[in-house]
Amino acid sequence: MGGDHGHGAGLPGSRRAVVATLAVLVPVAALTLAMLVWLWPSGQPAREPAAGVERLTGTITAVLLKPCPEQSAGAPRSDPATCGNATVRMREGPDLGRELTLRLPTGPGAQRFAAGDDVVLISVQDGESGESGYQISDHDRSTPLWLFGLAFALAVIAFGRWRGVTALAGLAITFVLLLTFVIPGILGGEPPMLVAIVGAAAIMLTVLYLTHGFTLTTSMAVLGTLASLTLTGLLSYAAIGFARLSGITDDSSFTLDLSLSIDTQGLLLASIIIGALGVLDDVTVTQAVTVGELAAANPSYRFRRLYRAGSRVGRAHIASVINTIILAYAGASLPLLLLFSVGEQPLGEVLTTPVIAQEIVRSVVGTLGLISAVPITTALAALVATRRDPEKAPRRPGAHGGQPASALPPTRSLRRARS
Secondary structure (H helix, E strand, O other), X not given: OOOOOOOOOOOOOOHHHHXXXXXXXXXXXXXHHHHHHHHOOXXXXXXXXXXXXXXXXXXXXEEEEOOOOOOOOOOXXXXXXXXXXXXXXXXXXXXXOOEEEEEOOOOOOOOOOOOOOEEEEEEEXXXXXXXXXXXXXXXXXXXXXXXXXXXXXXXXXXXXXXXXHHHHHHHHHHHHHHHHHHHHHHHOOOOHHHHHXXXXXXXXXXXXXXXXXXXXXXXXXXXXXXXXXXXXXXHHHHHHHHHOOOOOOOHHHHHXXXXXXXXXXXXXXXXXXXXXXXHHHHHHHHHHHHHHHHHHHOOOOOHHHHHHHHHHHHHHHHHHHHHHHHHHHHHHOHHXXXXXXXXXXXXXXXXOOHHHXXXXXXXXXXXXXXXXXXXXXXXXXXXXXXXXXXXXOOOOOOOOOOOOHHHXXXXXXXXXXXX
């Protein structure tokens, strides 16, 4: 835990603070690594796609619209822009380069297609005749997504420079752990809660140090995140049991419970822990850096003044983050809220439905974890900042060897001036 590598003012901690921090973090890191190796999914057969179904890509060269067929009374009407045929030039498969005439998808919610659109086709092979047919499935969004990702990476690097590069590396590690450990581990039958805790700890230790450097400031953020995440997990476990939530609120969770026999309550708890980690990192790093900057700008500040000043920043941060969390959940659940509004259900019945109650518990528990992160991280950072080595401590006026020129006796000041 050396220099700050140009990332701002670090916490001026003593050697004793470094040793105490390592005494906590090294066992945590070793335990996380051991659990990561023990729970790492292995020997699971790869899931093969459905037999006879293949995804290919093509480009629409022309669209010919036709009148939509008459619908029976009461049936939803088709969009006139989705009735007709499209000429598609194949970009993959055995019919590469050929132009095929295919029927446009129709029905409620069908997408609109135009000439020049890149599309995804489904190739379905008939088991009896062996002939394959194609059907337009969706737009091919690979190119726009790659462009969005490139723009995101360039913006992060342009603003953050080397810190932006490390942030992108941390983001890549997060996705790797989620896709190769957390998700396969849960699908492999491991307890979702245990997998989420180990995965979250691995992400926290790796990403925070990679992004912010091996400093005391980062270590205080890690310790604050670990403590707050533990409290969030305990509160989540108690809240799920108290509210009697099963974790089954939609078709996806029902299918997982029915076909794979996954513990849906544990899955809900895992989702709360992983979701809270991202916001906790933001809060704890901000608090640790804030205290470090305050300690560097005001070396005379002791624990109480550092804690109070850092807490004022933390309260302002939490006040805005809480509103952000609620708006994020409301935006994600907006179609569901509209359905409840159309149904004109009483507010009390809406709030007690499993899907809304689950989001309320998730929001409340996550917010409590965030609130706890501010005093914990601020106290840890302030404690380290005020425990300096004697040779690094600021000397007060009048102390031995530290008397300022203005406090020297008049005769000595005149002698210095003459010389």
